[in-house]
Amino acid sequence: MSPTGQPPAAPQTTGHEWDGICEYNNPLPRWWLYGLYATIVWSMGYWVLYPAWPMATGYTAGLLGYSQRATVLGEVEAVRKERDARGRAQLASATVAEIRADPALLRLALATGKAAFGDNCAACHGSAATGRIGYPNLQDDDWLWGGTPEEIERTIRYGARSGHGEAHLGDMPAFGRDGILQPAEVEAAATYVLSLSGKPGVAGASAEKGAEVFANTCAACHGPEAKGNPELGAPNLTDAIWLYGSAPEQVVATVTNGRKGVMPAWEGRLDPATIKSLAVYVHGFGGGR
Structure with missing residues (x-):
């Protein structure tokens, strides 16, 4: 008997029976069905707005053009730039001696210097810094203007006969052409x-x-x-x-x-952090004193 005293209603079945076991026909609650339908409609919106369908050479980008991968890569790049900015600020404020004494700054300086050398110096001194006629070999221990890290930094910063007010000066006179020697x-x-x-x-x-x-x-x-x-x-x-x-x-x-070779002044063309990094990198070739 039910709590109301009435006999329970006979359950509805689907009409299927196996070995005396009937399959009941209990419809899902309407709220559950409506929720299911809503998720289907919602998913269609996602298909249209966001990347969804794989293609032969890519995927549908969606109307919003959103990419979670691109977002993550952008965040990683922002963190890297912030870290590099902090490191470059430290390079700019530190002396060459302080950079060489700090392992973290030294690693950053060598990486920065290597890239800057390839972009700005290798055209004259060679990619291996071995030089050629008229352009010094930076691998040896022969330095026209001194081979300490600080002297190398000054040469990079101001150059030689570059026109900069702080540049190295000193010419090889034309003894024969000017009649000084026979x-x-x-x-x-x-x-x-x-x-x-x-x-x-x-x-x-x-x-x-x-x-x-x-x-x-x-x-x-x-x-x-x-x-x-x-x-x-x-x-x-x-x-x-x-x-x-x-x-x-x-x-x-x-x-x-005579000889009047010119080493350009890189001050104003390269920032202080890069110039110091170049000095550390060049000194590290093994020819610095």
């Missing part, structure tokens, strides 16, 4: 300086006469022992490193016509 004296001087590094000189020229010419004309810049002077950008003439070539005719051309 051709025979030029050849003798070339023969003498080549002999200092064990190289053959100009045929028929006297190294003894060249030593006299060197003492009277060249020692003021290169030093009495021809070891060079970084303050003037005068190279060491006793080693085997020759910026403009060590063949006798090349050395004669240098003494005759």
Whole structure:
């Protein structure tokens, strides 16, 4: 009996029966059905507004053009830029010595310097920084203007004969072209300086006469022992490193016509953090002192 005292109504069945077991026909509640229908309609809206259907070469972008992947990548990039900005601010405010002493800043400086070198310096010095005639090899330990990190930074920042007020100055005069030395004296001087590094000189020229010419004309810049002077950008003439070539005719051309190579000033073209990073990176080649 039901609570009302009436016999319970006979249950409705679908008419299906298996081994005496009947399948009841109990319709779902209307609220549940309406909810189902609403989700179907809602899903159709998603199909139209958001990426939904795979295609042969992509997917439907939807009217809103929303991409969760793009959103996540954008957030990651924003975090990276913020981190880089903080790191670059630290690079800009730190000295080169402080950068080299901080492992995290050093890693950032080397990565920044490598990218900047490839973009700005490799065209002259080569991708491996080994240089070529007229462009110094940065892998060795021969530096016209000094090879400490601070000296390298100054050279990058202001350049040499670049026109900047703080640039390195100092020219190799055109001794032969300007009539300061006679051709025979030029050849003798070339023969003498080549002999200092064990190289053959100009045929028929006297190294003894060249030593006299060197003492009277060249020692003021290169030093009495021809070891060079970084303050003037005068190279060491006793080693085997020759910026403009060590063949006798090349050395004669240098003494005759002089050299006035230009290193551009990167201040104003590169930010302070990049310049310091370049100094650290170049010094790390192994040729820095």
